[in-house]
Amino acid sequence: MPTVKDKIEELRSKNRKAKLGGGVQRIDAQHQAGKLTAHERLEILYDNNFYEELYQFAHHNATAFGMNEKELPGDGVVTSVGAIRGRLVYTSSQDFTVMGGSVGGIHAWKICQIMDMALKAGAPYIAINDSGGARIQEGVDSLRGYGRIFYYNTLLSGVVPQISIIAGPCAGGAAYSPALMDFIIMVKNTGQMFIAGPEVIKEATGEIISAEELGGAFAQASQSGNVHFIADNDHQAIAIAQTLLSYLPANNTEDPPSLPSEELTLIEDESLNRIVPDDSREPYNMYDILQRVFDPGTLFEVHSHYARNMICTFARLNGRVVGVVANQPMEKFGAIDIDASDKSSRFIRFCNAFNIPLISFVDVPGFLPGVEQEFGGIIRHGAKMLFSFSAATVPKISVVVRKAYGGAYLAMSAKSLGADRVAAWPTAEIAVMGAEGAVSVLFKNDIKSAADPKAKRKELIEQYKEQFETPYVAASKGLVDAVIEPKQTRTYLSVALESLRNKRDLRPQKKHGLIPL
Ligand code: HXC
Secondary structure, three states: OOOHHHHHHHHHHHHHHHHOOOOHHHHHHHHHOOOOOHHHHHHHHOHHHOEEEEOOOOOOOOOHHHHHHOOOHHHHEEEEEEEEOOEEEEEEEEOOOOHHHOEOHHHHHHHHHHHHHHHHHOOOEEEEEOOOOEOHHHHHHHHHHHHHHHHHHHHHOOOOOEEEEEOOEEEHHHHHHHHHOOEEEEEOOOOEEEOOOHHHHHHHHOOOOOHHHHHOHHHHHHOOOOOOEEEOOHHHHHHHHHHHHHOOOOOOOOOOOOOOOOOOOOOOOHHHHHOOOOOOOOOOOHHHHHHHHOOOOOOEEEOOOOOOOEEEEEEEEOOEEEEEEEEOOOOHHHOEOHHHHHHHHHHHHHHHHOOOOEEEEEEEOOEOOOHHHHHHOHHHHHHHHHHHHHHOOOOEEEEEEEEEEHHHHHHOOOHHHOOOEEEEOOOOEEEOOOHHHHHHHHOHHHHHHOOOHHHHHHHHHHHHHHHHOOOHHHHHOOOOOEEOOHHHHHHHHHHHHHHOOOOOOOOOOOOOOOOOO
């Protein structure tokens, strides 16, 4: 009869075996491929390399295709809970060494269990993806499992932050779980995602493309916008997830974590007065403004490779987390196109869901004109920005730096869309449309009948600019609360943010609004 000591030794031996996943050879292969194992990733992710593994001994119950003889430790996924910088986080980490991290019924069940725990505990959920997709031997059981994962991703959405790290293959329908989460971090070279791979595409359309060109980190970050952050390796991907979490509350009932320095530092940075060029057609770099206004070193940009004409970044102001949406005049003159609308709308909605105040920096000549944009649905996509800012109930503050024209100005969080504070720099041009366009419509006949139509048009444009391309008309009508010197921006925002600390904006109850998707 086994003694207690024997039983304890048996447990230890089982634990050791489970930790080895698919065995030493496959772990070596994983390392040779430039990847860490599921457990190694968790050790780096959690404080003190400590985490509690749940369902370590869960085992598949498949029998077809010789599965009854297959032992799959943990069923190819490590599910766990631990602390990151002292805050609770739940994680699933797919184990590629165990049948390619393929998703069987029990594998999917474990992931759903951990998501359910995250939901009930009000703690973020991280999924580390490294998987060959649906476990082919388990057929529809696998498919049902994916369906449940998608269902839980949806339940968690807007309640706790969800972060996906793609550190291996993530192809076919499997890619929809990361797509349903809030942020995707992808590792260069090892991480890949696509619905149909290069072979299928070649057969279907004749197009030839490599897997990396199609589904690699850069392609998915810059072309499709599926990926929010690119990492050089697993270590960096995990560091990005940790930093990202430091800006986020644990759930939608909490405020984001403030840093200890809560005091207002009302510093005036003279160099801000010199950033906007005299010629309003000349671009400048919006980052030069943001870096001077927010706490040093706190800009943490999302989607930096995608729709670069719109900057979406987390930042801190006197230690408090804010979400910043800013036009970038260096790209497409800061005009808003389809991709910029989608990118910013998603960011705005994320910030609103998780109680992160929104600050806009406006320098927008308009929505980007073009047949491609019109046929692509810029009306519907641009409407997402109007909808997102109007629906957001967190504190909303705008700074009009320079151009603010037409509907695009409204889309950047104007007073009439519910912005709580709007400041304008003296360089602001707030108007319904640009001088050239306005003059052509208003003075068509005067220009035609003038002795020198060209000179007349020029004169009228100058007159229009003087009168309307300033912040003062908008300020006289209460669309702007204050015209400030650029150097006063940090002070203005600090006071505004502080005065909105307890903002309440209650809306009529409804199931959900109907954002034009
Ligand atoms: C069962 C799988 C598997 C899978 C990999 N393996 N994917 N077993 N089901 N989906 C097994 C392999 O047989 C192999 O087992 C081990 O995992 C490692 O795989 P390798 O091929 O040796 O690794 P590698 O060369 O790195 O290639 C990785 C890979 C490739 C690119 C992911 O394995 C692959 O193409 N797998 C199939 C992908 C796929 O078609 N998945 C199903 C898609 S359908 P041994 O024992 O030989 O070491 C789908 C629908 C989801 O996902 C729908 C959701 C809505």
